[in-house]
Amino acid sequence: MNQCQPGYECHGGPIKPVPCFPGTSASDIGTVHCPPCSSGTYQNEHAQAHCKDCMVGYYRISDMNGGDGWGSGDATSCFPCSNGMYQNIQGQAICLPCVPGKYQNEGNASSCKVCPKNTKSEKVIDAQAGASLCLSCGQGEKSDAGSSKCNRCDSGEAGIGYNGTCELCRIGQYRNASMKSKSCFYCPKGWSTDNTAGSTKCQKCNRGKYNNGNNIYSTSSSLESGKCVTCPENWLQEKTGETFCKLAPPGTVVLGDGVSSVKVPDGSYLTECIDEGCIQFLTCPSGWMGVNPPQNYCSSCPSGYSSSKGSISCQSCEIGKFAATTNTSTCTPCDRTKNEYNIKSQAKRCLVCALGKGK
Secondary structure (H helix, E strand, O other): OOOOOOEEEOOOOOOOEOOOOEEOOOOOOOOOOOOOOOEEEEEOOOOOOOOOEEEOEEEEEEEEOOEEEOOOOOOOEEEEOOOEEEEEOOOOOOOEOOOEEEEEOOOOOOOOOOOOOOEEOOOEEEEEOOOOOEEEEOOOOEEEOOOOEEOOOOOOOOOOOOOHHOOOOOOOEEEEOOOOOOOOEOOOEEEEEEEOOOEEEOOEEEOOEEOOOOOHHHHOOOOOOOOOEEEEOOOOOOOOOOOOOOOOOOEEEEEOOOOOOOOOOOOOOEEHHHEEEEEEEEEOOOOOOOOOOOOOOOOOOOEEEOOOOOOOOOOEOOOEEEOOOOOOOOEEEEEEEEEEEEEOOOOOOOEEOOOOOOO
């Protein structure tokens, strides 16, 4: 009598045991019929007692008639997971779809890949079709890695980067949450963003600064374009939100980097002057007089006159005194020991008494 071992069919009597065909197995002694491999298993050899588990990244499902529910009754092999699907456990009947935020662009995968930054994969609609790729966010949108959706750029950003990615608005531009996210918006003339990129609002240029709008339309990609500019040296702007600087009024000097000006005292003169603007002043020395309004010079006192430091006029020499040269600080008395005299003011020299006469 033939003994029927596992891996064989036994029909009794003189009939020899028949080995199980691939796709089937028999684990018990005396099995009459080798059953097909169950879902998640396969067998590619003859006369086997057990079926093998499908490897990770593979699957097999059988219908009630022994056929494969996804188009094949072949139990001799497992089927690779398709793109967008994965299986990380052995012996499984189905593959799983990649969850939102992940994708798989290769077959027989045991895991899904994370969508990169600024891309997305949306919710799974079909359990047999996960994402095989990630979609790029639109202009003015962004996402973190592993996202299922894209969001609008944050306030202070817009889709001005490469391929419409979110970047900080440049100096002189702004965007708040209520605005469209594809572009930043220019500040009005006389306004900027406090020299800060990524702003949500504009501010008036401070005193001593201006913005005439020319630099914000520059083709430069620098974040520095569009800022409020400090007035040139010796120029002035005492108001906020202005588009230009101006020369200080005559007789004044500019202080505080163009923030304000101060009237120069009478009897002084302007110094450190560039392009008609000045930032310092000094007192006119003795022998000179200041002009009105003060200029970058003092006027010389002529001979016969004198002045003290900081004067606004030259004083004529009194009778009995003289000033022989210009720029005299003090008139000199005539020397009576030498019989010198004069009888008029504004004298440039003294006269000498005739011989035998004295004053």
